[in-house]
Amino acid sequence: MSPSDLPWPLLRSVAALADAPLSQIAERLREATLPSVGSSALVIFTEDCTGRPQKKAGSEDIISKVSIAELDTLRAALPDEGPWFGEAELAGKPRQAMALKHAASNALLVITDPLPADPGTGGLDLVAFLWDITARRIQEKVADAPPSYLLESRAASAERIRVTAELTDLHSTTLETLLAALRSSSMDHATARTTVTDLAARALVGLRTHSDRTTDLVKEPVAKAFERLREDLRPLTSFSGIEVQFIEPPLNGRALPGEVAHAARAIVRGLVLVMMEQPDVTRIRTHWDCDGENLLINVRDDGGGALTTEDPSISRLDRRVQALTGQLRMDVMSGWGADVFVSLPLDLPARPAGDVAGWNLAARELEVLQHLASGHRNRTIASSMGISENTVKFHVRNLFKKLDVGSRTEAIALAHSHGLRQS
Incomplete structure (x- = not known):
């Protein structure tokens, strides 16, 4: 066989996948599969990468909104062999999708809005072949990950737990308040109230389930x-x-x-x-x-x-x-x-307290920062420290200035990077 007879596009795609860092592997796989099936977005869901279980490329409207809960639900409904085509809830609404599971790792590939593939071209077989290479490559890269990746991944896992806990607290309070209002005897339209109450209750259960599932992803019995x-x-x-x-x-x-x-x-x-x-x-x-x-x-x-x-x-x-x-x-x-x-x-090492000495925090400010790093909201911090919520807000503003950060999330991330937790 002469060099001109070799399947160079396929070989280049395989080489690109083999060389791709984990952060770019979804983009490389999408580029390789576009000629075969087309797509608006491509999402990989893998529990091998606990810090970043989703790897995504394509439409920002999809990849920024697709959730672990949606992907987990789709994966549970798929057969073990062969590609699946159908409608699935993705990024908050029903979409046409193609999905494949990887038997060895249970990783999931989802391609949204795929174009019909010509059976005679072997396009689906090619997609399955490239997906198998990608899933195996992810496993290999995680198994041989450098120290920097392992530390970064553990930090990302801890941060996702914290964010999920904060969102759960926020939305649980909102939904519980909604339920109390809708159940009020001073409201009319009993049928509407009953219907909305039921919807809100199911949303609350779904939110709790999502929180539990996220925690499960970063911890394994x-x-x-x-x-x-x-x-x-x-x-x-x-x-x-x-x-x-x-x-x-x-x-x-x-x-x-x-x-x-x-x-x-x-x-x-x-x-x-x-x-x-x-x-x-x-x-x-x-x-x-x-x-x-x-x-x-x-x-x-x-x-x-x-x-x-x-x-x-x-x-x-x-x-x-x-x-x-x-x-x-x-x-x-x-x-x-x-x-x-x-x-x-099993836990990230705490940094010595001297690491934060340069921030020049007062004792109360450091205590507030430790509460923030533990995912506590202002009301909880106020109750625990025996101060008002306004005082907590005052300390938080001072923290922002001393830490040179612009948001609560940045302050928490900086605290985590220095091993701060509430004692």
């Missing part, structure tokens, strides 16, 4: 995370001839932040692969536990004890552990194998 590890390793352990033992963690262990769960699975997979490459290894045991503050991982083999911390693969895994402010220790005994212990903190 330790038992579920361990079961996913077992599934990840099942193909490897089925054909290696090496027995891999799994010691289950406690069912009631603390839920893991998403980045910790993903990193833990990648670390164990890496350790198992390194140990399997040694001669004379017949058994590997992996054990997880949780002490409430750390995920504790132990992986042990029965080899000759030839592994060292200087091994390039072990060094790479140790860097990943350090990116999450964890620790990796290896005990090796000649003729008895290697025993690796990993500890991963």
Whole structure:
């Protein structure tokens, strides 16, 4: 085959997807699929990236409004195989869409307003092929993410929980007030009141559900995370001839932040692969536990004890552990194998108080900032500190000036970056 006969557009698309950073992968996939199906927008929903589970490209009116709850509902209704076409609630209204799930990661691809594809051109098969490459590439990039990405992702996860909590508080108060007004005996039009009351009640339930779902995305029960590890390793352990033992963690262990769960699975997979490459290894045991503050991982083999911390693969895994402010220790005994212990903190480390000394905050201002960083509203802060809401507002204005920020969100983000929380 001469170079002119090669499918260069497809090869260029594959190369672009392979090289794309996570922030641009949706745009690259949309560019690659446009000739086949067309679209107004393309959205990827993946729980591998807990800090930013949506990756989007296309119409701003769609990508700025589409919600995790909408995508989660659509994914739950899809068959496991093949593309789905139909009408779905996206960005707040019904839209024509094409959707595919990725079996290995449960990631979702949604293409809005797709153009009909000519069955004879293989356009749908091409889209499915490119989507499979993209989903696998996302998994690989998250598994091998640099320290900067892991720290940024954890911060984004924490910030999304805070924003969701604040929105829930705000809209819950609004809806509860609406319900009280509509139930008032001084109002007429009983039928209208009953109807609107029912709608408001359902909206309140939906809002709470959305808040719970968002929290679930950034936290994973330790038992579920361990079961996913077992599934990840099942193909490897089925054909290696090496027995891999799994010691289950406690069912009631603390839920893991998403980045910790993903990193833990990648670390164990890496350790198992390194140990399997040694001669004379017949058994590997992996054990997880949780002490409430750390995920504790132990992986042990029965080899000759030839592994060292200087091994390039072990060094790479140790860097990943350090990116999450964890620790990796290896005990090796000649003729008895290697025993690796990993500890991963479940919470972001708090920065020393000296980090905020340059802000010159008064004691009351610092206390208000800690409340803000914990997602508390002015009324809650006032009640907790025994001051009026106007006084809280006064302190907040002073905080804005001293921190050189223009909004509550900026102040909270700055506080989070310095490890501030209410004590």
